[in-house]
Each structure stands twice: as structure tokens, then as C-alpha cells.
Amino acid sequence: MxxxxxxxxxxxxxxxxxxxxxxxxxxxxxxxxxxxxxxxxxxxxxxxxxxxxxxxxxxxxxxxxxxxxxxxxxxxxxIRIPAIDVQQLVRFAELRKIEYCCMLDDILYVGNPDYEELQSEWIWTHDENRQVITLDPKISIEADKLIFGGVAASEQLGKEAAMRYPEYVVYEWSEEYVEVTGSNxxxxxxxxxxxxxxxxxxxxxxxxxxxxxxxxxxxxxxxxxxxxxxxxxxxxxxxxxxxxxxxxxxxxxxxxxxxxx
The missing domain is CATH 3.40.50.1000 (HAD superfamily/HAD-like)
Incomplete structure (x- = not known):
């Protein structure tokens, strides 16, 4: 078996x-x-x-x-989420004050690593053995996985990702925690x-x-x-x-x- x-x-x-x-x-x-x-x-x-x-x-x-x-x-x-889609989803999150984490290889790119309400969520993304870096908006990166957290993250970001990128996989863990991965x-x-x-x-x-x-x-x-x-x-x-x-x-x-x- x-x-x-x-x-x-x-x-x-x-x-x-x-x-x-x-x-x-x-x-x-x-x-x-x-x-x-x-x-x-x-x-x-x-x-x-x-x-x-x-x-x-x-x-x-x-x-x-x-x-x-x-x-x-x-x-x-x-499978990775293309940089242009990462950029658009991150921008959508920033405009609505939703925190985010872009996982790429052994680096976690985050919007605000000191955001107190999301400390538990950053722990849940398993930063052990990984480098946490504040995302520079001037840098274009792909992502293995995107994580979004904060009030109404699921309602706003989850729906936006599902509507704009129906081929992507969206996991709504709770009202305040959403993960997105690429097609298949x-x-x-x-x-x-x-x-x-x-x-x-x-x-x-x-x-x-x-x-x-x-x-x-x-x-x-x-x-x-x-x-x-x-x-x-x-x-x-x-x-x-x-x-x-x-x-x-x-x-x-x-x-x-x-x-x-």
C-alpha cells in the first residue's frame, strides 16, 4: 500500500x-x-x-x-504563481489593509513582519529554517504560495482571488486566514x-x-x-x-x- x-x-x-x-x-x-x-x-x-x-x-x-x-x-x-499575479494580489491586499506573506523557496516575503495580530499566523506559515524579509514593492517575485490574514481576509481576498484567478487553488481556513496556490x-x-x-x-x-x-x-x-x-x-x-x-x-x-x- x-x-x-x-x-x-x-x-x-x-x-x-x-x-x-x-x-x-x-x-x-x-x-x-x-x-x-x-x-x-x-x-x-x-x-x-x-x-x-x-x-x-x-x-x-x-x-x-x-x-x-x-x-x-x-x-x-x-508550480509557481507568476510575478504579475503576485503583484496584483498583494496590491489588492495592501489597499484593504490585509496582511500577506509570499512564500518563495526558503524565504518568506511579508508586508509587515511586526504586525502583532498576525504573529500566530506567521508562526503557522512555519518560518523555522527560513528567512523572513519585508517585501520591497519595487521587486517582482513569483510565489510558491500566498498567505493573507486579517479582518475579512477570506471575504475580500478569498473572493477576489477566486474570481480573478479561477484556475488557482484558494484555501479559506477561516474568516481571517486564506492561502492561494497556482493552477493544479x-x-x-x-x-x-x-x-x-x-x-x-x-x-x-x-x-x-x-x-x-x-x-x-x-x-x-x-x-x-x-x-x-x-x-x-x-x-x-x-x-x-x-x-x-x-x-x-x-x-x-x-x-x-x-x-x-
């Missing part, structure tokens, strides 16, 4: 730990002949510490599937690509996730498993099963019961 895991709130706890019990269960699944992949909304630099703990060179995808790495570390797909930069497309890369049929794929960005991944997999009490309600409705959070060894217990016992 191909076992595909989201990171945060799926196998990584709220305080950013990958529990030893989950590490060991995944390692045992690999020894039993199953293949492991990770698909996360984190950027590559922020995902690598966990990939190292899992001893996973590939395959994996980051930035919600905007970058997909193969089993030998090769790039299978890279989603976990479902990434999972299909990884499965073809490894030679797995759809019927042999199991996916674990918790967030709105995991919807396409669980929809594509033959068996989808929602994780944790905070799992997105649409994801829970879509999933075949709903298991405990990583703090309570949900994934480890499922692997033990269904694949390792």
Missing part, C-alpha cells in the same frame, strides 16, 4: 512534535513493505526536519503540492502524480489528513482518514474513517490495528 500523510495535526502535534510512537509505527509499516509519502502545506525547509525524522528522501510534496519531489529526490512538479497546485493532483511515479493504482492508496487543504488528497485516495478533533468538517464528511489526534497516537494506533497486527 501507499500510505500518504499530512504533517501538522495529522502526525505532528500542536506543539510541533512528531511522537516517537508514530515514528516507530511508520517505520514498521515501511519494513512491512508499505511505501510512505508526505504531502504538507509547509514549505520545504520547514518540512525537512520531520522528513529527516521519518528518514524519507522522497516522495513528498510541500506548499500544498506546488512542489513535488520524487523517490530519489528529483523534482516531479513545481493541490494535494490531490500531487498524490495522483506520486502514485503514477511509484506505480501504484488508486485502489492501493490510503491518505491521512485534517485540513481543508487535504480534501482533494482524501478524495483521490481509495481510503481517506480524517485525523483529530479539529479536522475540517467537510473532510470528516468525506473521509472513510475519523481517528484520534497525534497527541493520542491516532495514526500509530490505526497502523497497528489495520496493517501491522
Amino acid at each position: 501507499l500510505l500518504v500523510f499530512d504533517l501538522d495535526k495529522t502526525i505532528v502535534t500542536d506543539d510541533y512534535r512528531l511522537p516517537k510512537t508514530i515514528q516507530e509505527a511508520i517505520a514498521r509499516a515501511k519494513l512491512a513493505g508499505h511505501v510512505i509519502a508526505v504531502l504538507t502545506g509547509r514549505g520545504k525547509a520547514a518540512a525537512l526536519p520531520y522528513l529527516d525524522q521519518l528518514r524519507l528522501q522522497g516522495p513528498y510534496g510541500v506548499n500544498n503540492g506546488a512542489l513535488v519531489i520524487g523517490s530519489q529526490g528529483e523534482i516531479l512538479k513545481r 497546485a493541490d494535494k490531490g493532483s500531487a498524490l495522483e502524480l506520486i502514485s503514477c511515479h511509484l506505480g501504484f493504482e488508486q485502489r492501493d492508496v490510503i491518505a491521512f489528513g485534517d485540513g481543508v487543504n487535504d480534501l482533494t488528497m482524501l478524495a483521490w485516495a481509495n481510503h481517506g482518514i480524517a485525523v483529530g478533533p479539529d479536522a475540517d468538517t467537510k473532510l470528516v464528511d468525506l473521509a472513510d474513517e475519523w481517528i484520534a489526534a497525534p497527541e493520542h497516537n491516532g495514526v500509530a494506533d490505526w497502523l497497528e490495528l489495520n496493517l501491522l497486527n
Whole structure:
């Protein structure tokens, strides 16, 4: 089987730990002949510490599937939002006093890194191992992912992005937090690509996730498993099963019961 895991709130706890019990269960699944992949909304630099703990060179995808790495570390797909579109969306945000973050490789370009109300959101973009730089409006950059935060960010920026760029993927996490990735930069497309890369049929794929960005991944997999009490309600409705959070060894217990016992 191909076992595909989201990171945060799926196998990584709220305080950013990958529990030893989950590490060991995944390692045992690999020894039993199953293949492991990770698909996360984190950027590559922020995902690598966990990939190292899992001893996973590939395959994996980051930035919600905007970058997909193969089993030998090769790039299978890279999708970026063009600079002109980044510039227009950032300008729209600035005019409405919506804060933003442009993720490009290992750099986070932000409008105001000291904006107090968004400190938690900047943490959630996982700035570990990454450089945070104030965006110079004179510089034109592409983006692996755009993040917008602030009052009515979802209502204003989310709708604007969906209307102006219908081919892009828009994730409305809350009324004050929105992510945008390029065309086909989603976990479902990434999972299909990884499965073809490894030679797995759809019927042999199991996916674990918790967030709105995991919807396409669980929809594509033959068996989808929602994780944790905070799992997105649409994801829970879509999933075949709903298991405990990583703090309570949900994934480890499922692997033990269904694949390792």
C-alpha cells in the first residue's frame, strides 16, 4: 500500500512534535513493505526536519503540492504563481489593509513582519529554517504560495482571488486566514502524480489528513482518514474513517490495528 500523510495535526502535534510512537509505527509499516509519502502545506525547509525524522528522501510534496519531489529526490512538479499575479494580489491586499506573506523557496516575503495580530499566523506559515524579509514593492517575485490574514481576509481576498484567478487553488481556513496556490497546485493532483511515479493504482492508496487543504488528497485516495478533533468538517464528511489526534497516537494506533497486527 501507499500510505500518504499530512504533517501538522495529522502526525505532528500542536506543539510541533512528531511522537516517537508514530515514528516507530511508520517505520514498521515501511519494513512491512508499505511505501510512505508526505504531502504538507509547509514549505520545504520547514518540512525537512520531520522528513529527516521519518528518514524519507522522497516522495513528498510541500506548499500544498506546488512542489513535488520524487523517490530519489528529483523534482516531479513545481508550480509557481507568476510575478504579475503576485503583484496584483498583494496590491489588492495592501489597499484593504490585509496582511500577506509570499512564500518563495526558503524565504518568506511579508508586508509587515511586526504586525502583532498576525504573529500566530506567521508562526503557522512555519518560518523555522527560513528567512523572513519585508517585501520591497519595487521587486517582482513569483510565489510558491500566498498567505493573507486579517479582518475579512477570506471575504475580500478569498473572493477576489477566486474570481480573478479561477484556475488557482484558494484555501479559506477561516474568516481571517486564506492561502492561494497556482493552477493544479493541490494535494490531490500531487498524490495522483506520486502514485503514477511509484506505480501504484488508486485502489492501493490510503491518505491521512485534517485540513481543508487535504480534501482533494482524501478524495483521490481509495481510503481517506480524517485525523483529530479539529479536522475540517467537510473532510470528516468525506473521509472513510475519523481517528484520534497525534497527541493520542491516532495514526500509530490505526497502523497497528489495520496493517501491522
